[in-house]
Amino acid sequence: GENVEQHPSTLSVQEGDSAVIKCTYSDSASNYFPWYKQELGKGPQLIIDIRSNVGEKKDQRIAVTLNKTAKHFSLHITETQPEDSAVYFCAAGVRNAGGTSYGKLTFGQGTILTVHP
């Protein structure tokens, strides 16, 4: 089955700096790579995702890159703010050919991001 490795496990940055979290996956059938942010006592919240036919996607301060050949993908947060402090999870899964449904996701172990004011 799929195996997702995520690094680093903890990341501490100063406000305004950039943060990068990296993930690798093992199953070449995976074609859908979402990133989730989880705050204390809450469920994971989808912040950005990328499909395998795209190499990069950006949404304001957040960007994700995907290298299918190397089977790795990364989350980039620029101009970090204290409210970005949370646990971030990458995941890999399969989105069907028609792009209409999602199966199970395999999650990484998480990265605790701390942004110091």
Added chain:
Amino acid sequence: DTGVSQDPRHKITKRGQNVTFRCDPISEHNRLYWYRQTLGQGPEFLTYFQNEAQLEKSRLLSDRFSAERPKGSFSTLEIQRTEQGDSAMYLCASSLFRANYGYTFGSGTRLTVV
């Protein structure tokens, strides 16, 4: 639309007791997923439904676990004869067929087995 709702938020039970959790997905979301999350780990897939049909079950879902979605709306997850190793956060998520976005998770039910 109030998002994915899970009940209860917290449950403390004695080892050997049965527990049942409920998940109400976002209305009209036809896919519903259950995940388990232990402290310091990412969520682990348990099972998912499309409408009332259970499409896939993980090996993590032992005989003591059963999930149902009888009318294709809310779902229940039952754990029989609970063990201390069952202590975890149980997360429910839903998604809409043909939507261009992924899952929406609920806030979870935290189970503590004492």
